[in-house]
Amino acid sequence: MKVTVEMLIKKVKLEVVYAEPEHLQKEITTADISRPGLEMTGYFTYYSPERIQLLGMKEWSYMMAMTPHNRYSVLKAMFKEETPALIVARNLEIPEEMIRAAKKKGTPILKSRMGTSQLSGEISWYLNACLAERISVHGVLMDIYGMGVLIQGDSGIGKSETGLELVKRGHRLVADDRVDVYAKDEETLWGEPAEILRHLLEIRGVGIIDVMSLYGASAVRDSSQVQLAVYLENYEPDKVFDRLGNQGETLELAGVKIPFVRIPVKTGRNVSVVIEAAAMNYRAKNMGYDATKTFEERLTKLINQNGGHA
Structure with a gap:
């Protein structure tokens, strides 16, 4: 079964912060979700860009402690053409550098009011059901x-x-x-x-x-x-x-x-x-x-x- 970013938005009731219409048709190919903690430090050796990227309070706090220049550099490296979307939990603030990096790579930025664990569970439940053989x-x-x-x-x-x-x-x-x-x-x-x-x-x-x-x-x-x-x-x-x-x-x-x-x-x-x-x-x-x-x-x-x- 094919799952798009738009289908995930409707199912989990996510808010779109940034996305062009064609970005919402990006296909999600794996149910695995990435919490990019190490990536925030600049370590991308085992990074999986094809996964949904989910930012919770820990990742967001570390990111917001960076200088704007470093924040933009890390986010630009995180967003790839195959990255379906980045989702920010807890209705946390979206920095301007994140939107700039997303526009450069065509990656949707989404937001949810849910806590990180609950949001991760709902996304995993939905994707596992849809993508299972x-x-x-x-x-x-x-x-x-x-x-x-x-x-x-x-x-x-x-x-x-x-x-x-x-x-x-x-x-x-x-x-x-x-x-x-x-x-x-x-x-x-x-x-x-x-x-x-x-x-x-x-x-x-x-x-x-x-x-x-x-x-x-x-x-x-x-x-x-x-x-x-x-x-x-x-x-x-x-x-x-x-x-x-x-x-x-x-x-x-x-x-x-x-x-x-x-x-x-x-x-x-x-x-x-x-x-x-x-x-x-x-x-x-x-x-x-x-x-x-x-x-x-x-x-x-x-x-x-x-x-x-x-």
């Missing part, structure tokens, strides 16, 4: 009780129809058919729709429907964490399915493992209700309650009471 998986991503559930399954088994039924039950559609997933960190998987398919569902026999237009804005989400994967497969008498929920299968996507359950589908079975139950059961396990473990404990107690015979 994405992989596309086939399925339907739903927000069920605030939890992201990826529904996959055999072709024609009714994934989109199940998604529509879940929307009617008050849950939210994130993506249908193609889900773009990426690792937000080592343990967090995130999913979003392809832009061309946003808010759309394809129902065989009906065609494409716009869920937001038909059911309202509360029926859709633009993105969601993916916390559980469900695979729908046709029921066959000779197939063995997990009945106790103790197999603990996982699915790995983008290097992140998430819990994975298989649900058999046959005529008359309300799949949407079963998926709701799977989502709630997963949440209960995360909160420390495991129904399978409770059943096993009760069974063990019963066996012991009956002298070793259930």
Whole structure:
């Protein structure tokens, strides 16, 4: 995904101190942020000009203690053509030498009222999400009780129809058919729709429907964490399915493992209700309650009471 300085300004609500219109279209290519402390002393051996440059109180105080001539020299060396922008936190004063150097190299100067740590966190969160490598998986991503559930399954088994039924039950559609997933960190998987398919569902026999237009804005989400994967497969008498929920299968996507359950589908079975139950059961396990473990404990107690015979 391409991220420009203008997109960052809108997302983080930054104030533009200096920038020509073409400067706002500069592309940000890395989520890494530089706090140019050593650079203020004139040390540029390991300088990374392609990063967002962020000035907090420490860097600003050191800079303001310089003579105007030295300040201009350091800032001119800091600004390169590939530098996306320099951002000053805490609404600190922008010296005239900074604007002069920025004009010479075409580098936007931005400002924020936020503290440096908070601002750095918000910028990193946004850039990491936008610039993370994405992989596309086939399925339907739903927000069920605030939890992201990826529904996959055999072709024609009714994934989109199940998604529509879940929307009617008050849950939210994130993506249908193609889900773009990426690792937000080592343990967090995130999913979003392809832009061309946003808010759309394809129902065989009906065609494409716009869920937001038909059911309202509360029926859709633009993105969601993916916390559980469900695979729908046709029921066959000779197939063995997990009945106790103790197999603990996982699915790995983008290097992140998430819990994975298989649900058999046959005529008359309300799949949407079963998926709701799977989502709630997963949440209960995360909160420390495991129904399978409770059943096993009760069974063990019963066996012991009956002298070793259930």
